[in-house]
Amino acid sequence: MSGPSWRERLLGGFKKTSDRLVGNLAGLGAGRLDDATLDEIEEALIASDLGPATAARIRARLADEQVERGMEELGIRLVVAEEIEKVLAKVAKPLITDKARPQVMLVIGVNGSGKTTTIAKLAAILKDQGLKVMVAAGDTFRAAAIGQLRTWAERIGVPIVAGAEGGDAAGLAHEALKRAEAEGIDLLIVDTAGRLQNKRELMDELAKIRRVLGRIDPEAPHDVLLVLDATTGQNALNQIAVFKEVAGVTGMVMTKLDGTARGGVLVAAAEQYGLPIHAIGVGEKVDDLRGFDPNEVARIIAGVAAFNRG
Numbered sequence: 001m002s003g004p005s006w007r008e009r010l011l012g013g014f015k016k017t018s019d020r021l022v023g024n025l026a027g028l029g030a031g032r033l034d035d036a037t038l039d040e041i042e043e044a045l046i047a048s049d050l051g052p053a054t055a056a057r058i059r060a061r062l063a064d065e066q067v068e069r070g071m072e073e074l075g076i077r078l079v080v081a082e083e084i085e086k087v088l089a090k091v092a093k094p095l096i097t098d099k100a101r102p103q104v105m106l107v108i109g110v111n112g113s114g115k116t117t118t119i120a121k122l123a124a125i126l127k128d129q130g131l132k133v134m135v136a137a138g139d140t141f142r143a144a145a146i147g148q149l150r151t152w153a154e155r156i157g158v159p160i161v162a163g164a165e166g167g168d169a170a171g172l173a174h175e176a177l178k179r180a181e182a183e184g185i186d187l188l189i190v191d192t193a194g195r196l197q198n199k200r201e202l203m204d205e206l207a208k209i210r211r212v213l214g215r216i217d218p219e220a221p222h223d224v225l226l227v228l229d230a231t232t233g234q235n236a237l238n239q240i241a242v243f244k245e246v247a248g249v250t251g252m253v254m255t256k257l258d259g260t261a262r263g264g265v266l267v268a269a270a271e272q273y274g275l276p277i278h279a280i281g282v283g284e285k286v287d288d289l290r291g292f293d294p295n296e297v298a299r300i301i302a303g304v305a306a307f308n309r310g
């Protein structure tokens with residue numbers, strides 16, 4: 001084995017986030033934690049994209065603990081880590097892949113969020129675990145999206161169902177599920193178009209795909225996975241609201257947590273929506289997508305990964 005470990009990648013991936021949070025908190029704990037200082041801490045946490053609710057809770061906890069003089073910066077960060085962990089622990093849920101045969105997973109998200117790459121990563125990981133995986137190029141809106149998924153499918157060695165650009169996505173999903181059933185596939189992952197600028201069209205298209213799949217298997221799709229690009233910050237949070245409304249999201253994957261200072265948005269998304277977060281992406285390689293340990297990620301974000309608990 002060569003290359004950095006997952007932990008090293010995780011540390012690298014959240015470095016900017018962590019640096020930003022630590023930078024925002026720098027020097028704030030040197031004096032007494034009076035109201036003005038607590039306000040500053042709360043603002044620093046919000047500036048780090050953690051979301052207002054988490055920031056307010058951390059403020060309240062610091063105030064509650066009757067922290068008198070000289071609360072060290074490190075002490076504050078340990079509290080921050082604990083609170084982040086609590087938020088993440090509620091949503092960090094592995095993807096369950098034994099719901100049905102074939103299990104149908106609809107993958108949604110705006111163009112560029114990392115949808116295709118995430119489908120490829122998931123397909124590769126689950127194939128490695130011994131599942132028979134098939135992908136369907138349901139983003140018929142763009143020829144490039146179809147081509148990109150095809151390239152990935154060939155590289156990973158999983159079957160793909162794809163049609164022509166501009167084809168009917170629901171028809172394609174139907175054909176894919178029929179084939180998946182006939183070929184004894186365990187998991188069918190269906191890509192979709194993510195045209196958020198036209199909410200009505202997107203809603204109609206996703207509803208049609210669901211309807212068509214449901215005709216073959218009333219339980220399908222078993223999962224509706226939303227892929228979010230962490231670098232878009234607040235915009236990613238808005239996307240959750242829209243996709244929840246149009247598609248009944250069952251879980252999320254957050255990508256591009258590497259090289260962005262916006263990793264706090266993972267916490268804000270968890271806090272605000274409480275939807276399961278199945279995996280996070282910290283790079284472009286297959287191995288860069290995984291489920292996560294809330295304690296580990298919280299400590300990395302808060303910049304206390306090197307310190308023991310307690």
Ligand SMILES: Nc1nc2c(ncn2[C@@H]2O[C@H](COP(=O)(O)OP(=O)(O)OP(=O)(O)O)[C@@H](O)[C@H]2O)c(=O)[nH]1
Nearest residue numbers: 111112113114115116117145255256281282283284
């Ligand atoms: N750094 C980094 N890049 C990522 C990650 N996930 C995806 N990408 C990159 O983001 C870009 C967009 O990813 P795609 O998978 O093509 O996104 P998409 O949502 O399918 O976009 P369309 O194909 O345009 O619909 C690609 O260059 C990916 O390699 C990640 O976790 N980290």
